[in-house]
Amino acid sequence: MRVILTHDNADFDAIASLLAAHLGDERYIPVLPPRVNRNVRAFLTLYGAELPLHPAEDLPDEPVEAVLLVDTQTLPSLRNMSPEVPVRVIDHHAAKARLKPHWQVYLEPVGATVTLLLAPLQERDVALTPLQATLLLLGIYEDTGSLTYPSTTPRDVRAAAYLLERGADLQLLADYLFPPLTPQQRMLYDILLANTEARRLQGATVAVAHARVEGLTDEVASVAHKLRDTLETDALFILVTVPGGIQLVGRATSERVDVGSVARHFGGGGHPRAAAALVKSRDLEAVRRQLWEVIPRYVRPGLTVGQIMSRGPQVLAPDTPAREAAHLMQTFGYEGYPVVQDGKVTGLLTRRAVDRALAHGLNLPARRLMEAGSVTVRPEDSIETLQQIMTDTGWGQVPVVDETGRIIGIVTRTDLIKTLAPRPRLPGRLNLAARLEASLPPARLALLRAVAALAEAQHFALYIVGGFVRDLLLERPSPDFDLVVEGNAIALGRALQKRFGGRLTTHRRFGTAKWHLEDIREDLAQALEEYLPAGVRPTSLDPADLPAALDLVTARTEFYAHPTALPTVAKGSIKLDLHRRDFTINTLAIRLDGRHYGEVHDYWGGLDDLRKGVIRVLHSLSFVDDPTRMLRAVRFEQRFGFTIEPRTLQLLQEARDLLDRVSGDRVRHELEAMFREERAEAMLDRLRQLGLLSAIHPRLFWDAGAARRFARRHTPPEDSWGDLPRPRRMPLPIVLGYTLWLMVLPPKEVEAILRRLLAPKRLLDIAVGAATLWAQREALRAGRPSKVTMTCETYPLTSSYALYLACPEEDPLHEKLARFAAEWRHVCPTVTGDDLRRLGLPPGPVYKRILRRLRAAWLDGEVRHLEEEHAFLDRLLAEVA
Numbered sequence: 112m113r114v115i116l117t118h119d120n121a122d123f124d125a126i127a128s129l130l131a132a133h134l135g136d137e138r139y140i141p142v143l144p145p146r147v148n149r150n151v152r153a154f155l156t157l158y159g160a161e162l163p164l165h166p167a168e169d170l171p172d173e174p175v176e177a178v179l180l181v182d183t184q185t186l187p188s189l190r191n192m193s194p195e196v197p198v199r200v201i202d203h204h205a206a207k208a209r210l211k212p213h214w215q216v217y218l219e220p221v222g223a224t225v226t227l228l229l230a231p232l233q234e235r236d237v238a239l240t241p242l243q244a245t246l247l248l249l250g251i252y253e254d255t256g257s258l259t260y261p262s263t264t265p266r267d268v269r270a271a272a273y274l275l276e277r278g279a280d281l282q283l284l285a286d287y288l289f290p291p292l293t294p295q296q297r298m299l300y301d302i303l304l305a306n307t308e309a310r311r312l313q314g315a316t317v318a319v320a321h322a323r324v325e326g327l328t329d330e331v332a333s334v335a336h337k338l339r340d341t342l343e344t345d346a347l348f349i350l351v352t353v354p355g356g357i358q359l360v361g362r363a364t365s366e367r368v369d370v371g372s373v374a375r376h377f378g379g380g381g382h383p384r385a386a387a388a389l390v391k392s393r394d395l396e397a398v399r400r401q402l403w404e405v406i407p408r409y410v411r412p413g414l415t416v417g418q419i420m421s422r423g424p425q426v427l428a429p430d431t432p433a434r435e436a437a438h439l440m441q442t443f444g445y446e447g448y449p450v451v452q453d454g455k456v457t458g459l460l461t462r463r464a465v466d467r468a469l470a471h472g473l474n475l476p477a478r479r480l481m482e483a484g485s486v487t488v489r490p491e492d493s494i495e496t497l498q499q500i501m502t503d504t505g506w507g508q509v510p511v512v513d514e515t516g517r518i519i520g521i522v523t524r525t526d527l528i529k530t531l532a533p534r535p536r537l538p539g540r541l542n543l544a545a546r547l548e549a550s551l552p553p554a555r556l557a558l559l560r561a562v563a564a565l566a567e568a569q570h571f572a573l574y575i576v577g578g579f580v581r582d583l584l585l586e587r588p589s590p591d592f593d594l595v596v597e598g599n600a601i602a603l604g605r606a607l608q609k610r611f612g613g614r615l616t617t618h619r620r621f622g623t624a625k626w627h628l629e630d631i632r633e634d635l636a637q638a639l640e641e642y643l644p645a646g647v648r649p650t651s652l653d654p655a656d657l658p659a660a661l662d663l664v665t666a667r668t669e670f671y672a673h674p675t676a677l678p679t680v681a682k683g684s685i686k687l688d689l690h691r692r693d694f695t696i697n698t699l700a701i702r703l704d705g706r707h708y709g710e711v712h713d714y715w716g717g718l719d720d721l722r723k724g725v726i727r728v729l730h731s732l733s734f735v736d737d738p739t740r741m742l743r744a745v746r747f748e749q750r751f752g753f754t755i756e757p758r759t760l761q762l763l764q765e766a767r768d769l770l771d772r773v774s775g776d777r778v779r780h781e782l783e784a785m786f787r788e789e790r791a792e793a794m795l796d797r798l799r800q801l802g803l804l805s806a807i808h809p810r811l812f813w814d815a816g817a818a819r820r821f822a823r824r825h826t827p828p829e830d831s832w833g834d835l836p837r838p839r840r841m842p843l844p845i846v847l848g849y850t851l852w853l854m855v856l857p858p859k860e861v862e863a864i865l866r867r868l869l870a871p872k873r874l875l876d877i878a879v880g881a882a883t884l885w886a887q888r889e890a891l892r893a894g895r896p897s898k899v900t901m902t903c904e905t906y907p908l909t910s911s912y913a914l915y916l917a918c919p920e921e922d923p924l925h926e927k928l929a930r931f932a933a934e935w936r937h938v939c940p941t942v943t944g945d946d947l948r949r950l951g952l953p954p955g956p957v958y959k960r961i962l963r964r965l966r967a968a969w970l971d972g973e974v975r976h977l978e979e980e981h982a983f984l985d986r987l988l989a990e991v992a
Contacts, residue, residue: 112140112170112171112173112174112175112176112191113138113139113140113175113176113177113178113179114139114140114141114142114170114175114177114178114179114189114192115129115132115133115139115140115141115142115178115179115180115181116142116144116178116179116180116181116186116187116189117129117144117180117181117182117183118144118182118183118185118187119144119145119146119187120144120146120147120148120330120387121143121144121146121147121148121151121182122147122148122151122250122253122254122332123148123150123151123154123246123249123250123252123253123254123287123288124182124223124224124225124250124251124253124254125144125147125181125182125183125224125250126143126147126151126155126164126246126250127223127225127246127247127248127249127250127251128181128182128201128224128225128228128250129141129142129143129164129181130162130163130164130243130246130247131225131228131229131232131247131250132179132181132201132228133163134232134237134239134243135228135231135232135237136179139177139179140165140170141163141164141165142164142165142166142167142170142189143155143164143165143166143167144187145167148330148332148333149290149293149329149330149333150287150288150290150333151287153287153290154246154249154287158242158246161240161242162242162243162246167189167190170189170190170191172191173191174191174192174193175189175191175192175193175196176196176197177196177197177198177199178192178196178197178198178199179198179199179201180198180199180200180201180202181200181201181202181224181228182201182202182203182204182224182225183202183204184200184202184204184206184207184210184216184380185207186198195213197213197215198211198213198214198215199214199215199216199217200214200215200216200217200218201217201224201227201228202216202217202218202224203218203219203220203221203222203223203224203226203227203254204218204371204380204381204382205218205220205371205380206218207375207380220262220264221262221264221266221267222251222254222255222258222260222262222263222264222267223250223251223253223254223255223267224250224254225247225250225251225254225270226251226264226266226267226270229247229270229273229274230266230270233270233273239274239277239278240278241277241278241279241280244274244275244277244278244279245274245278245279245280245283245284247270247274247279248271248274248275248279248284249283249284249287249288251267251270251271251274252271252284252288253288254382254385255267256384257288258271260382260384261366261383261384262382262383262384290333292333292334292337293329295327295328295329296329296331296333296334298324299322299324299327299329299331299334299351300334300337300338302322302324303320303321303322303334303338303349303351304320304338304341306320306321306322307319307320307338307342308320309342309344310403312406312407312410313367313407313410313411314367314493314495315345315346315365315367315368315410315411316344316345316346317344317345317346317347317348317368317406317410318342318344318346318347318348319347319348319349319350319399319402319403319406320338320347320348320349320350321349321350321351321395321399322349322350322351322352323352323395324351324352325352327351327352327353331349331351331353331358331360332360332387334349335347335349335360335361335362336362339362339364343364344364345363345364345365345367345368346361346362346363346364346365346367346368346370346406347361347362347363348360348361348370348373348402348406350390350395350398350399350402352393352395353389355389355391356389356390356391356392356393357389357390357392357393357395357398358387358388358389358390359374359377359379359387359388359389359390359398359402360386360387361373361374361381361385361386361387362384362385363383363384363385364384366383366411367410367411368406368409368410368411369383369409369411370382370383370384370385370386370409371383371384371385371386372408372409373386373402373405373406373409374386374387374388375388376405377390377402377405378390414493414494414530415490415491415492415493415494416488416489416490416491416492416493416494416496416497416511416522417490417491417511417520419494419522419526419527419529419530419714420490420511420520420521420522420526421520421521421522421523421526421684421686421687422519422520422597422684422685422686423520423597423684424449424510424518424520424521425439425443425445425448426448426449426450426451426510426518427439427448427449427450427451427460427477428450428451428452428477429450429452429457429458429476429477429478429481430476430477430478431450431460431476431477432474432475432476432477433465433468433469433473433474433475433476433477433480434469434474436448436460436465436477437462437465437466437469440462440465445462445508446461446462446507446508446523447459447460447461447462447506447507447508448460448477448508449508449510449518449521450477450478450481451510451518454516454517454518455485455516455518456485456486456487456510456512456516456518457478457481457483457484457485458477458478458481458482458483458484459481459482459484459486459506459508460477460480460481460482461482461507464480464481464482465480468480482505482506484504486500486504486506486509486510487509487510487511487512487516487518488500488509488510488511488512488522489511489512489513489514490511490513490519490520494527494530497509497522497527498527501524501527507523507524508521508522508523508524509521509522509523520684529714529716541710541711541713541718542709542710542711543580543583543584543701543709543711544708544709545709546583546588547575547583547701547709548644550583550588551588551590552590552653552656553643553651553652553653553656554636554639554652554653554654554656554657555590555656555657555658556643556644557639557640557642557643557652558635558639558642558657558658558661559575559592559703560642560643560644560703561607561610561611561639561642562594562603562607562661562663562703563703563704563705563708564642565603565606565607565610566596566598566603566703566704567704567705568606569598569599569602569603569606570598571596571597571598571599571602571603571704572596572597572598572685572702572704572707573594573595573596573597573603573702573703573704574594574595574596574597574666574685574700574701574702574703574712575592575593575594575595575700575701575703576593576594576595576685576688576689576699576700576701577593577692577697577699577700578593578697579591579592579593580699580700580701580711581696581697581699581717581721583701584699584718584721585721585751590656591658593662593664594661594662594663594664595664595665595666595685595688595700596663596664596665596666597666597684597685597688598665598666599622599665600622600623600624600663600664600665601617601619601622601623601624601663601665603624603663604617604624604625604626604663605624607626607661608626611631611634611635611638612631612634612635613626613627613628613630613631613635614626614627614630615627621664621665622664622665623662623663623664623665624662624663625660625661625662625663626660626661626662626663627659627660628657628658628659628660628661629659629660632654632655632657633654635654635657636652636653636654636657637652639652640652664688666684666685666687666688685700685712686712686714689712689714689715690714690715690729692729693728693729693733693737693740693743693744694720694726694727694728694729694740694743694744694747695715695716695717695720695727695728695729696717696720696721696726696727696747696753697717698713698714698715698717698729699711699712699713699717699718699721700712700713715729720756724751724752724753724754725753725754725755725756725759726744726747726748726753726754726755726756726759727756727758727759728740728744728759728762731762733762734762734763734765734766734769735766735769738766738767738769738770738772738773739770739773739777739778739780739781741763741766741767741770741801741803742778742781742782742785742798742803743781743784744759744763745785745794745797745798745801745803746781746784746785746788746794748797749788749790749793749794749797750788750789750790750794763801764801764802767801767802767803767806768806770803770806770807771806771807774869775866775867775868775869775870776868776869778807778867778868779868779869779870782868783845783848786824786844786845786848787844787845791821791848792818792821792822795813795817795818795821795852796813796818798813799812799813807867807868808863808864808867808868810856810860810863810864811864812856813852816855817851817852817855820851820852820854820855820916820917821848821851821852823847823851823916823917824844824845824847824848824851824916825844826916828843828912829929829932829933831929831932831933832908832912832932833908833932835908835909835912836873836877836907836908836909837873837874837877837909838871838872838873838874839871841871841874843909846874846877846909847909847912847913847916849865849870849874849878850874850877850878850881850909850910850913851881851913851916851917853865853878853882854878854881854882854884854885854913854914854917855882855885856882857882857886858879858882858883858886861878861879861882862875862879865878865879873907876906876907876910877906877907877909877910877913878910880905880906880907880909880910881906881909881910881911881913881914883906883910884902884903884906884910884911884914885914885917887902888914888918888924890902891903891924891927892922892923892924892927895967895970895971896927896930896931896935896970896971897966897967897968897970897971899927899928899931899935900931900935900936900938900970901963901967903928903931903936904936908932908936911928911931911932912932914928915928915929915932935970938966938969938970939966939969940962940965940966940968940969940974940980941977941980942961942962942965942980942984943962944958944962947961947962950988952988952991957991961984961987961988961991964983964987965980965983965984965987968980968983
């Protein structure tokens with residue numbers, strides 16, 4: 112006999128899981144537990160006869176040979192079942208400790224276990240009755256709070272939709288999910304309400320209610336639901352005496368308190384939002400005290416204003432004219448500015464007020480237009496406090512002040528909305544110190560820690576930003592990193608130069624410094640020994656691991672005067688600095704100074720998008736500001752196997768015509784970055800799919816033939832080809848990439864494309880030469896060695912090598928080009944112009960014709976030794992005469 116079992120005091124998810132498991136494999140008998148919740152019992156009283164669910168006492172007297180355990184990891188006892196029976200577990204709860212090693216356990220974090228068991232039924236399209244569909248949907252709705260709990264997944268929603276399509280009755284759901292309290296439960300509710308204690312723990316309100324009652328027969332979960340709704344706390348725990356001990360039930364209304372972990376501490380289990388445990392004790396007061404001791408361990412610290420604010424805010428003086436304020440608002444995109452006098456906030460100037468004044472032709476000062484008042488928050492204030500202040504005052508930009516009233520930051524309505532959105536990703540939640548130290552060579556790690564130490568000494572916040580953080584999280588670490596200073600990068604650079612030596616170059620306009628280390632690597636490696644982490648030997652410091660230079664950038668913001676323009680920059684915070692970047696996955700930062708070492712800062716959803724594998728721009732004008740981001744979007748998408756998310760893809764398609772206005776060298780830089788990638792062919796094909804190639808130039812194309820040719824760009828030339836000419840500072844694979852890609856086009860079109868890209872003259876000559884040779888390949892294939900040699904020599908040798916790579920090995924022209932490189936191009940006649948002069952031939956163009964004829968004769972085998980050459984020369988001279 113094979114059976115399906117679940118936990119005692121079963122809810123709808125447990126009973127629905129019994130049904131779904133049986134429908135998936137009818138060899139298994141679904142066994143009702145001894146006790147079920149009251150609303151479940153009411154449902155089964157009316158409809159149980161129509162469902163294939165069996166009480167344990169009705170089972171045949173046979174040994175149990177296999178168990179399917181659903182919605183629990185605790186095996187209940189059953190007659191005729193041995194301790195060694197094979198057990199397969201299907202559950203959506205977190206794994207419990209000490210599961211038996213011979214059990215097969217399948218756990219997946221979805222909202223309800225029935226969702227997991229429904230998947231094979233959906234695949235097979237198993238027929239369901241409306242009643243079966245209703246019970247299955249009851250299981251999903253009860254455990255997901257009608258699809259509202261954060262633990263709800265898209266799979267739960269799809270499963271619910273599937274069941275509705277099969278006739279699930281929503282009216283029955285309403286009847287049984289929210290039943291009224293019985294008289295006994297109502298009495299318990301009144302006792303609990305009278306014995307409730309609420310405390311504020313790390314910004315969350317938690318209540319504990321207790322009741323000592325005798326002869327309780329109704330379940331208490333419904334009472335906990337009603338009491339939670341009445342008290343409106345972040346979490347509620349109730350303790351009720353029952354025959355087996357003390358029943359603990361936990362319910363939460365937010366993610367701040369993990370009631371499931373609290374219940375597990377007492378031997379129970381459940382979800383972060385709903386959990387229960389049976390405490391085998393008769394001392395209610397002792398359990399209540401212990402509960403209050405345990406709860407704080409599972410309360411997440413509340414977010415504070417300091418975690419989401421932007422530091423170093425821009426402010427206005429009271430006499431700032433409206434036109435100047437409007438210019439600032441348009442430039443930086445802010446909706447409002449604090450008005451500050453003598454370091455104190457006196458009001459808020461909004462874009463609406465400025466626009467209305469200018470519409471009336473009034474260039475009034477800020478003090479005449481602002482909303483007067485000193486509405487501020489402190490960094491330690493809670494998000495709830497901020498929300499209340501914004502609601503009460505209507506201010507969408509609230510200044511953040513320190514204990515002296517000095518403004519140190521600003522927090523906006525947008526910051527608050529992003530924080531209140533589901534699954535916020537904010538600073539301080541993730542620390543990558545260990546992964547950072549494991550990924551860098553010791554010398555570079557010591558250098559990083561030294562820079563961080565000097566930044567802390569100057570009270571600067573130091574961040575490692577961008578692609579390094581992204582790749583570190585993707586477990587593709589790079590030794591190269593970019594550093595951003597929230598403060599003064601030039602001052603930090605000078606402190607580093609003073610401490611360690613080296614040369615410093617600065618750019619005051621952009622607030623950047625470059626610390627040159629080429630000449631001090633040996634001494635610097637020794638000086639950095641004191642900055643190594645504990646346990647790392649100084650002997651592991653290799654000076655060669657140090658970079659040639661280190662770039663330091665002051666945190667800044669930027670704006671674009673017009674589409675495709677290069678940005679104008681201004682000093683800003685790390686948050687604004689990250690916002691100027693191209694995609695969310697590149698907006699991550701790791702803070703390095705002091706106690707913040709290793710903290711990840713994610714203001715724009717980069718962690719979520721990394722996890723989802725999507726490329727997303729930060730705002731709707733991103734591609735308008737810089738159209739080359741469209742090319743980078745494709746590069747990152749293909750490099751990481753990600754997907755450009757739908758809204759970003761829509762913005763890209765709307766902006767692609769702007770590529771025509773971008774300078775050629777910027778476009779070429781992006782294309783050559785793709786050429787260096789492993790998946791370059793896929794990137795170029797994606798550009799074709801999105802219409803970006805034709806947006807760069809109407810004749811720019813990509814097809815299977817181009818992909819085959821382009822893939823050969825890394826083929827190293829044999830020694831016979833010698834040193835192939837190419838533009839300075841352009842690697843040969845880049846040159847060959849362009850040449851092999853474009854060579855099938857008419858030479859004039861190749862020239863037009865490369866001129867659009869502002870390609871170097873030598874690259875243009877090579878690619879146009881290859882296109883010309885490609886157009887003549889039939890003649891070359893049939894031509895004699897002299898024809899091949901003298902045609903190929905008309906163009907750069909790299910052009911011929913490109914044609915050689917483009918021809919299949921079985922092509923006769925491939926062999927001819929190989930012989931051209933190895934033999935034919937080195938063949939010359941022994942006769943020279945001086946010989947012709949001694950023979951009395953007047954100098955002139957005839958010399959060139961004779962010498963070419965002689966060389967052709969050698970190449971084509973008409974002349975094989977000196978006597979034949981002299982005879983051939985005599986005939987040529989006779990023809991001339």
